[in-house]
Amino acid sequence: MSDALTKYKEELYCCTRCGTCKYIYHEYSDSCPAGKKFRFETFYPSGRIHIARGLLEGKLEWSERIRDILFACPTCGNCTIQCQSRHHNLIVDIIEALRADAVSKGIGPLxxxxxxxxxxxxxxxxxxxxxxxxxxxxxxxxxxxxxxxxxxxxxxxxxxxxxxxxxxxxxxxxxxxxxxxxxxxxxxxxxxxxxxxxxxxxxxxxxxxxxxxxxxxxxxxxxxxxxxxxxxxxxxxxxxxxxxxxxxxxxxxxxxxxxxxxxTGKLRLPKKFNALKVTYHDPCHLGRHSDVYDAPRTVIQAIPGVTLIEMPRIRENAWCCGAGGGVKSGFRDWAVEISSERIREAEETECEILLSACPFCKTNLQDAIQATNSNLKMKDIVNLLSELL
Amino acid sequence: MLQQAETHEEILNKLRKIVGNEWVSDFPEELLLYSYDMTEHPPSNPDFIVMPKSVEEIIEVVKLANEYKIPIVPFVTGNNIGGLTIPLKGGIVLDLKRMDRILHLNEDDMYIIIEPGVTFGHLKKFLKDTNFRYNYPNAPPFASVMANALLSGLNNLSLRYGCMSEVINGIEVVLPTGELVKIGTCMCWDKHWWGRGPQPDLLGLFINWQGMTGIVTKMALQVWPKKPFRDWKFILSNDLAKTYEIVRKLARSDIMNDILLMSVETIKMVLGIPYGQAVHLEGEPHWATTLDFSANTKKEYEAKWEFIKDTFKELKEVDPKAVLSSVQGAAKMYGQKFAEFTNLPFTIGSMLEYGGCTWVGTYMTTNIDTIVKGVKIAFDIIEKHGFEKCLYTRMMKGGHYFAFRFLLRFSKEEEEEVERMRKLNKELFENLYELGAFPYKTPAWAAEEIIKRCDPNWVNLMHKIKKTLDPNGIFNPGRWGVE
Amino acid sequence: MEKYEGPTDIFGIAIYSALTRKMEEDPEYRAFIENLNMNLIVELDYYPLMIKFEKDKFTITRDIEDPTVIVKINTQDFLDIVDGKSSIIRKFLGRKMKFKKGITKLFKVYKIFSKMM
Incomplete structure (x- = not known):
């Protein structure tokens, strides 16, 4: 029995595969990029937990396909918000621990x-x-x-x-x-x-x-x-x-x-933008993983001349950009498919600029802007703010 | 495996040609995950998982299954709590979640047309900005609306309209022999799905057959106008007979949307009390009842509320400690988990976080003595087997019948506990059946027991129908005693 | 993994949930609760409960010991306050809420419950 499976044994038996992790709870939009793309039960967070159970019980053996299922997850953590069970906040930890197991067995990474x-x-x-x-x-x-x-x-x-x-x-x-x-x-x-x-x-x-x-x-x-x-x-x-x-x-x-x-009034911006409409993409590592949602919004709203228009899926429920968890390096095209969905969502706000606060998000969203021929401009909050200095 | 390796590859390749490479799997991990569900039912591996996108693809898969005489089991989320998507005889699990469109909302005749993959959550989102409402289960939002209707599920307008198969207007269905048939008024006109019509009602050939007679690809379901006034009340009480009596009186009054009568253990489970600790403690009220009602005008609302209060007084005379409050008020204390009673569908996290969940869910007579006796017998059995007495009941169709079921959580980590749960459910079934309770979403084992006990001519007729519709016996074999 | 550590009786759960939530939402209320030091008995007609306030924590139990304050109230009256149909003051003045012990802590009891509901 591997370390990861031993460490999380109790959590693996919490999941009934009720499906609540698959979508935004009480809002019903998609939350899981891998599940939405591949659709088989195995590709949802609950599926991965049950794969782990299968490995633990000896009903499954490690394979490259199992590796791919585990590494196809951008570890965005949206499932940790939507799942209503007591193991919810450990789902990403379990997936990362399984990846470590895959590596220790020589099957992973990609x-x-x-x-x-x-x-x-x-x-x-x-x-x-x-x-x-x-x-x-x-x-x-x-x-x-x-x-x-x-x-x-x-x-x-x-x-x-x-x-x-x-x-x-x-x-x-x-x-x-x-x-x-x-x-x-x-x-x-x-x-x-x-x-x-x-x-x-x-x-x-x-x-x-x-x-x-x-x-x-x-x-x-x-x-x-x-x-x-x-x-x-x-x-x-x-x-x-x-x-x-x-x-x-x-x-x-x-x-x-x-x-x-x-x-504290220490940051003063002498210039202003001319009625600039922006929307903001919450990076998973900053938002769901670190609980920082308000700071970037405070900064954006403090930039003179800028109006923030939110997308439907924001904060805890934000759709992942697709770059995280090694997906950008492991599944390049698919990473852009995920971010393309975010670009479409951003376009619906009719803003000129899509902001984020993470260089990975910026790269992958920029790639999607090109792939979808979008007119959006992708910027980091810091870059936008520095333009006024 | 059903087939020799060569045949397996042959079928696999043909399936890939029909639906595309990426939508067929015979990988061990998928076969494992589709071999079991959250219940205590034993697993059984499929040979293939196939995910079609269109009716045409389903028809081709069905033809292929006939050619090789391999079983087909339809699947959307597998949350039926009857083990009904476990492929008892292997074969193809047809995962229909890619067919997830809401095709039409007819505002004149108040119905929607949906595909099988549409979930309660998606339907609720779709109807949010319309003037219409559907009704929802106290269940995770991502169960299939169509499967719930085909399996006679119960939702929060079931007190008004009955179980969900009663609100089906019509279907489009692929028969086991590959023909596509329309049932209901849609058999005459593509654009009219307003009812089952005055023609012979063939819908019964597919309702509760658990996919043994057809794969439904479209379904029209009734929706109803939203009401501007809606409220939820909450009763705690001790006297079961009197509580049930007022529940029945309110049900028969024709003014309620929904009435749930639950044991206090159920409320504790909903509120997150850990497994094994949701037990009745000395001095506590035994029963919790939620009342859901709505109205077109303030006056109508107030009149209904007056009637509820007057009816409650009858309970109070017999059970002086009984209390009446609002669900919203109780939610101020208990928090979001309790407020969920006003926002169905919802996930009872604490019911679903121990790996296993099951019930013997039945429909039965509304006779007061029978219900009281049923509760007593069932509680004794549950206690004997060491599980929690989480009773969850609902008055159905204006009080014409009663939904009597338990929400039983258990751990699947130890086989001993799973086996104990199997024994409990069997014993519950046997005792409740004697009282006139019939299990809905009937598990295979319970169906076999019913067949031993029921009218043999009914069994013969069912077999004849099944043989006629499915001569090769490929649609979900092993259900209702049909191999 | 998340673990529930509160009481398991139906009214204890209610008070525990409301107090915990309010303390999370309101730092001032948290500070007030964490500085209380008393055993508050709520005598409902179903059964009595003790809320034991100690430095930095509170516990709810059905084992009554060393009461500092005893408040007697029917469950229905309690729920009427929660529902907003009545108030603590009205119940107190109408003798539906009685202090059997510790009337001097009236304002503290008032603050505990009025903010919690």
């Missing part, structure tokens, strides 16, 4: 996902980029980027902003500089481990957690700010599972930090 484990081992990022290039995003920008030995705030840039969406890091810097806060970035930052944790590749995780915590401790920061929802969830929710957290250190998503700055 081929593309193996590559980023190797890259993280060698270069501390999943993108096969050189670690030495981690701060290249700060080249050719006017803003000064501090690299101090000690600072009040540590800006944990994250691999995606460092290597793929440099404009997000640049916009964040612009805002932090404008606020005049005491912060730093570090060339010694390593991947937070999220891609590995989400895909069950746990071998390196302890080292990554330890290294990053030591780095934060060395800087003596009291606040760690991330502009990546994935890093945020990992630092805030997953790190404590692997190590003792640093006392007195607050982990904040940039929108939470900006919310504080707005409330």
């Amino acid at each position: 081929p593309n996902q193996k590559a980023f484990a190797e890259s993280i081992a060698n270069e501390h990022n999943p993108y096969k980029e050189l670690h030495a290039d981690r701060l290249k995003w700060m080249e050719r920008i006017e803003e000064e980027v501090p690299q101090k030995e000690k600072a009040e705030i540590f800006y944990f840039v994250g691999c995606t902003s460092s290597y793929r969406q440099k404009d997000l890091a640049q916009a964040t810097i612009k805002i932090l500089n404008k606020l005049g806060v005491d912060y730093t970035v570090s060339k010694d930052e390593w991947c937070c481990g999220s891609p590995l944790m989400r895909t069950g590749q746990l071998e390196l995780v302890n080292d990554l957690v330890k290294h990053n915590l030591e780095l934060i401790e060395k800087v003596g920061a009291k606040k760690v700010i991330t502009s990546c929802a994935g890093c945020y969830r990992t630092l805030k929710t997953d790190f404590p599972k692997y190590a003792e957290m640093l006392e007195g250190v607050e982990i904040l998503h940039i929108t939470e930090f900006l919310q504080q700055m707005i409330k």
Whole structure:
């Protein structure tokens, strides 16, 4: 019997497959991307739990198909909201634990996902980029980027902003500089481990957690700010599972930090947009996984000239962008199918701009905008806000 | 496996040609998941899961099944609590959830036409912005509306209209031999599904047959105008006979939408009291009754409310501690879980979070002495087997019959407990049957027991009909004693 | 996994659910409840209940011990207040809600129940 199946044995016997996880409770829209796509009972959250039961009872054997069913889940956690049973908040944990089992048995992860484990081992990022290039995003920008030995705030840039969406890091810097806060970035930052944790590749995780915590401790920061929802969830929710957290250190998503700055009147925006209508996509890692729904909305509503128009499925019930849980790397086309549904929903608001607060969401929603020939513009809240500075 | 490996591959390939590769599975994980449900019924593996999108595809699958003489079992969500989608003889499980369109709302004659995959949740969402309402079970929102109607389920307007098979206007059905037939007024006109009509009513060939005689692909169901005034009341009491007497009086008054009479243990389960702890404690009221009524005008509402209060006084005379409150008021204390009684369909999480859920659900006489005796006998049996006495009853069709059932949660982790539940249900069935209670959504084992006890000519007729409609015996075999 | 740790009797569940929920919603009410120190007995006609308020927590039990306050009220009168058909003050003034012990805690009892309902 594997570790995951032993650990969650009681929870596996909670589920009756009543189907409540499949749709938004009392609203009745689809909630599960994998279930909606593949439709067989096995692809719904309850189905995965019963697959685990089958494995536990010896009625099933691990196979590549079972691996695919488990890895086809974007771990968006919508099921954890809709399920009305006592095990509801552990459904994603169970799926991730099963993935770890698949990896330990040599069946998982998916081929593309193996590559980023190797890259993280060698270069501390999943993108096969050189670690030495981690701060290249700060080249050719006017803003000064501090690299101090000690600072009040540590800006944990994250691999995606460092290597793929440099404009997000640049916009964040612009805002932090404008606020005049005491912060730093570090060339010694390593991947937070999220891609590995989400895909069950746990071998390196302890080292990554330890290294990053030591780095934060060395800087003596009291606040760690991330502009990546994935890093945020990992630092805030997953790190404590692997190590003792640093006392007195607050982990904040940039929108939470900006919310504080707005409330204390420290963030002033001198310019304004001209009647700009925007809608907002809740990233799963920020919303359902971390319970941060109001901060991004507060920030959006504080931007002069901007009107927020909500989509039907928001906050706890938001439809996933499809990038999470390794789906973007494992099932590229399907990831865009999921985000295309979100784009259609966003289009119905008749807004010009779709905002989010996560670089993964931004990438995948941008891909869907192209795939569907949508006129929407995709932006991170931070990028939009920085345009006024 | 039913077939030799070569034949299996042959059938698999042909199924793929009919519905497309991605909508057929013979993977072990799917076969396992479709082999059992939440009940205590023993599992039985299918050979294939097939997910058609159209009537044409269903017809082709049925023809193929006839060619190879392999069983077909229709499935949407498998939440029937009778083990009815477990493929007793293997074969094809036809998962119909891709056929999920609400095709039409006829506002003149007040009906909807739906496909099998439409769930209660989706129907409620669809009707939200219309002037019409359907009615819903105290069950997870994602059960099939069509299956509920075909299996005579009971919903929250059943006091007015009876069980849900009574509100079917017509159907389109694929027969076991592959013909497509329309039943009801739609047999004459594509656009008129307003009733079963004055022609011979053939709908009975398909209701409660559990997929043994046809796969229904479209169904017209009645809907009703929404009323501007609606309210829910709540009674706690001790005296079963008197409580039941006023429940029956209110049912016969023709002013109520719905009346549920439940044991206090059921309320505790709804409120989230853990498995094994939903028991009656000394000094507590024994019975909880919810009353649902609506009105067209404020005056009508007040008149109905006056009648309810006067009727309650009769209970109070015999049972002085009895209390009458509003469901909304009680929900202020008990919270959202209790408020759900006003917002059906809903999931009773605590009923469904121990892996197993079952009942012997019956329709029976409304005779007071029989009901009181039934409760006593059933409670003794449940106690003997060590489960919770969660009784859930509903007055049906203006008080013409009574729904008498238990909501029994259990753990499926240990086979001993599952076996104990099987014994309990068998004993409950045997004792309640003697009192005139007939199990709806009849499990195969109960159907076999009924066949031993009922009119043999009825059994012969049923066999003849089945043989005529399904000469190869491929539609859900093993049900009602038909192999 | 979520675990229910409250009472299992039908009226105890009601009071426990309402108190817990209100404390989650209203930090001021939470602070008030967490600072109470008394054994409040609610004598319903079905059976009496004790709400034991201690530092930072409360428990509801049917085992009565060392009552600080005893309030006697019929279940129907209690439900009438919950339903909004009557009020604590009206029931008190109409002698439908009686203090058998601890009348000095009247305002605290009033605050416990009026906010809870």
